[in-house]
Amino acid sequence: MKVLKFGGSSVASSENINKVIHIVKKSAKKSKIAVIVSAFGGVTNLLLEAGDLACANNKFYLEKLQDIEERHLQIVRELISINSQSSILGTVKKMLNKLEDILEGVFLINELSNKTADKIVSFGELLSSYIIAEAMKNNNLDVSLKNTKELIFTDENFSNATVKFKKTNTAIEDFFTQSKNKIVILPGFIAATNKGETSTLGRGGSDYTAAIITAATNAEILEIWTDVSGMFTANPKFVKQAFPIKNISYQEAMELSHFGAKVLYPPTIQPVLEKEIPIVIKNTFNPKEEGTLITKISTNKNPIKGISHIENMALITLEGSGMIGIPGISKRLFGALSQEKINISLITQASSEHSICIAIDNIDTEKAKLIIDEEFVYEIQQHKVKPLHVEKNNAIIALVGDSMKSHQGISGKMFSTLGKNNVNIRAIAQGASEKNISAVIAHKDVKKALNTLHSTFFENQVKQLNLFVVGVGNVGSKLLNQIKNQQQYLVDNLRIQIRIIAITNSKKMLFNEDGIDLENWKTPLENAENLDMSLFHTKIIELNYRNSIFVDNTANKNIANLYANYLKESVAVVTCNKIACSSNYSNYLNLKKLSRAYNAPFLYETNVGAGLPIIDTLKNLIASGDKVTKIQAVLSGSLNFIFNNFNANTSFFEVVKQAGVEGFTEPDPRIDLSGVDVMRKILILARESGMKLELEDIKNESFLPKSSLNTDSVEDFMDTLKNEATHFNKIRDKAVTNNCRLKYVAELNNGNAKVGLNEIAPNHPFYNLEGSDNIVLFFTERYKQQPLIIKGAGAGADVTASGLFADIIRIGNN
Template identity: 80%
Template sequence: MKVLKFGGSSVASSENINKVIRIVKENSFKNNVAVVVSALGGVTDLLLESGKLACEGNEDYKNSFKTIEERHIEVVRELIPVNGQSSVLGQIKLMLNKLENTLEGVFLINELSAKTSDKIVSYGELFSSYIIAEAMKSKELDAVLKNSQELIVTDENFSNAAVIFNKTEKNIQNFFNKNKAKVVMLPGFVAKTEQGEVSTLGRGGSDYTAAIIASSVDASILEIWTDVSGMFTANPKFVRQAFPIKSISYQEAMELSHFGAKVLYPPTIQPVLEKEIPICIKNTFDAKAEGTLITKVSSNHEPIKGISHIENMALLTLEGSGMIGIPGFSKRLFGCLASNKINISLITQASSEHSICFAISNNDAERAENIINDEFSYEIERNKIDPVIVEKDKAIIAVVGDNMKSHQGISGKMFSTLGKNNVNIIAIAQGASEKNISAVIDHKDIKKALNTLHSEFFENQTKQLNLFVVGVGNVGGKLLEQIKQQQQYLLDNLKLQVRVIALTNSKKMYFNEDGIDLENWQNQLPKGEALDMDLFHKKVTDLNYRNSIFVDNTANENVSKLYASYLKESVAVVTCNKIACSSNYTNYLNLKQLAREYNAPFLFETNVGAGLPIIDTLKNLIASGDKVTKIQAVLSGSLNFVFNNFNSETSFAEVVDQAGIQGYTEPDPRIDLSGVDVMRKILILARESGTKLELSDIENDSFLPKASLDADSVPDFLETLKSEAAHFNKIYEKAAANDCRLKFVAEFDNGKSKVGLNEIPSDHPFYNLDGSDNIVLFFTERYPIQPLIIKGAGAGADVTASGLFADIIRIGNN
């Protein structure tokens, strides 16, 4: 015989019930079948609500009752042929009348005992089992309805009754030995006491009913039919990559169920465990899916079978020197909680016996606090122990697997993986059997923790990067283009899944939690909401994605001031914006410190030389023990372009205009031509080489005439380039007469720095620097005579975007 149990979602509508009937019919061809059903989806909650409202004297209970009545009558009319509806509706209305009378009694006396509550909620399963049995008969199945209340006997602990197994098994065996029908329909959850009073089996009671039936009749298998295709490696609502576990042991299933895998109620396993009856978790809506098979020994020998969690937990800590070496202390603590029916999900104790830490439901936290403080009031008054410490809004995350014990490093991998993503572990517990490693974390970190661990243990080491991109102009647009082009390559070759979650321009911001389609981002961004960088930050932190990266493609000072707030949330920062690293030295150091403290990379390679590996090379020199003595560099691709194209035939104003058109200068060319941009770059290199320096310490020998320096606006500035043409021509003619070329040079030497326009002779490395190229000469203790030279394209959207992209990949490979 097979036992099939169908949950509330499987029987939530007539359409779903027809799927159930088809599944039962297929199974009954070769086997006798016992079918256990829950109440129609949502009905149990309606019954509880109606009872509560009636007890409060609130006549709205009648509305809840009316909804229950209409729901069941509608299902009858949709399932049962017209010629058979009359008798079925008559029986349903008779049952509804009894329910209504019970609710009216509760309303009149304003009292709802656990016993009466059981009577009310039991109607859900009684309704559904009767209707479905009649629907099966109408489809010519050889089916019979048997009320589980006539089989399952319990004690009088109403709402969570304990089964009296010897009497229950005898009843079940007697019935099935005499039964001739192929299909027996039974309501789950419901039972009766020895005195014949209605009782229920508590949360997950329908699963429990099915397990009791299966155990009593020595069923070949117990199938739990639900709305998912088995037990998953993690909750698929949180982890999109989660997948069904094909095979799992009873112990593993119990551990996962205890820690929140809701497809199976933990006590369900116990009746079938002793007889080693397999359990299969199946999907009503995908009947051909393999599901999860639960047996004594799993056929899958992987060390980790699943990751589960419990939400909305509170962590309570009792500590004090008065606990050390005192016999019976733990007994008093847990005894007072047990006597008040407070369930404990996790316990950990310091080896010094100085403290005990345990996790319970948030809902019980305040009550538990009062109970414990009352129990130990004598010790608290005498300062032997402290009042209990309560931390709410926590969660327990658990890694489960029978074979963890024989694999070294599982716990190390778990905790290091969480640590790398700045998921703070508040408490840890591991049983002696080593089938489960549990950790208490902040509730807000659940999704990040589950995804991080799932990626580490199940996803072939693919690492997901989640980008939040500010600025989609020249550089930002090229970056998105490069990411789109390389997405598949990165996945295939580097095991990096790069997703862009958010984009902004100067007016709009657009979020897509599943990743923005980079083929169509130009059409999606205008549909976003108005740009609000504070709201943008809140959305990023609320999402709390693993491996989050804030990418700043702007030159905006206000955006650069947000870096610290992102780093504090363990969000990496990648930027081509030079303002932060060239701001006051204290802020620069603070950002570097925050990056280390919160394990959030702060990368700004493109601050100097666009895509050239200048900063990275400098970091490697310093890290390897070398010391920089002098830096000479041409660091402005814009200025190099300008002076490479400025000659006797082309005016200075024309060249600057051309540089702007080709994107080499900022929209405000004064930033480039004033030398401020180069000052920022040499400042960053000086700081990265280990020198404390401020922007104001750098000497700037400007080549601009006073009229240009004093210009109030960009148009006025551009006009001075024309009116002061003689000034610029004189500079060019002097250099040409000396057989030199003009280069705007930055220099750092023995702690001092300066920038200015220099005449470069033909034998100097800077002389043949073409186009918008940059060049840097590092003189160090290891390179004292012949410097280490880095040279290449130092400006332009493409190379700057590639530098940003390289920093993103660097984070992914870390």
């Protein structure tokens, strides 16, 4: 014989019930079956609400009753052929009239005892089992209906009764021995006392009913049919990569169920566990799925079977020097909580005995604090114990697996994974059996924690990076295109998956929690919500994704001023915007400190030399113990392009204009030509070398005439380049006469920095620097005579985007 149990979601509608009938019909071909059904989905809540309203003398209970009636009558009409409906509708109405009489009594006396509440909620299963049995008869199945009040007997602890197994098992054995029908339908959840009064089995009662009948009949298997395809490696609502566990042990299933895996309720397993009867969790809506098989010993070799969690937990701590070495403290604490029926989900105590920390449900915190402070009032008055400390809005996250004890390093792997993603652990609990490692974390970190742990223990170590990209103009659009083209390569070769969660331009911002389609983002961005950088920040923090990266492709000071806000929230920052690192030294230093303190990378390789590895090389030199003595560099790709193309046939104005068209200069060319951009770059290199310099410490030998320096707009500035053509021609002609080329050079020497236009002789490394290339000469204690040279393209959207991309990959490889 088999036992099949169908939950509320499986019987929530006539369409779903027809799926149940199909499953039962197929199963009954092979063996005799018992079918336990829950109330129709949502009906139990309606019954409880009706009872509460009636008790509160609120006539709206009649509306709830009307909803219940309409729901059941509609399902009858949809399931049963018209010729057979009349008698069934009549029986349903009679049952509902009894329910109405009970509710009316509650309404009149304004009292709702647990005993009466059990009678009220029992109607859910009584009605559903009757209607489903009739629907099966209507489908010509060999079926009978049996009320579990006649089979399962309990004490009088109404609403959470304890089963009297000896009497119950005898009744079940006798009934199924005599039953001749192929299929028996039974209501779950409900039972009876010795006096015949209705009682219920509490939370998970229908599962429990099924397990009791399975054990009493020595059935070959218990099938629990629900709306998911088994027990998952993690909650699929939080972890999209979660998958069903094929096989799991009873103990592992109980651990996962205790920690929030709601497809199974822990007491359900006990009756079948003793008989070692297999349980299978199946999906009513996808019956071909394999589901999860629960047996005594799992064949699954992974030491970690699942990751589960409990939300809405409070951490309460009793501490004080007066607890050390005093026997009975724990007994008093747990006794006080037990008297108030407060359940404890986690316990941890330091070996010093200075404190005891426990986790309970948020809703019990006020009651717990009141009762415990009262229990220890004397010790609190004597300052031997502190008043109970309460921290709400936490969650417990747990790794579960029978074989963890025989695999070294799992705890370390768990905690290091959480630590790397800045998930703070408030408390830890692990039993000697090592079936479960639990940690208390902030509720806001649950999704991040589940995903990072799932990636570590169940996935092929593909690291997911979540990008929030500000600026999709010249550089930003190139970056998105490069990421799109390399996505599969990164997954296949570097085990990195990049998702673009948000993008902005100067007016709009677009979010997609599942990742923006990089084949089609321009139109959605045009139609997205208006840009609000404060709201943009709020959304990123609320999403709280693992490996979040804020990517700044702008030259905007206001955006640069936001970096600290992101780093404080453990969001990495990747930027080509030089303003932050060239701002006042204290801000530069603070960003570095925040990056270290919150384990949030702050990368800005493209601040100097676009995609060239200039900053990274300098960092490695310093980290290896070398010391920079001098830096000489051509750091402006735009100025190098301009002076390489400025000749007798082309005016200075025309060359600057061309540089702008080709994307070598900033939108405001004054930033490049004034030397400010190069000043920022040499300042950043000086700071990375360990020097404490400010922007004003750098000497700027400008080649621009005063008329150009004093303009108020880009248009006026460009006009001066026309008007001052003689000035620029003189500079060019002088260099030609001296057989030199013009290069805008930045120099750092003995702690002093300067920038300016230099005439470069043919024997100098800078002389043959072509196009928009950059070059840096590092003179160090190791590179005294011959400098370390880095040379290559130093401007342009493509190379800048590739530099940003490299920083993003660097985070992924960390």
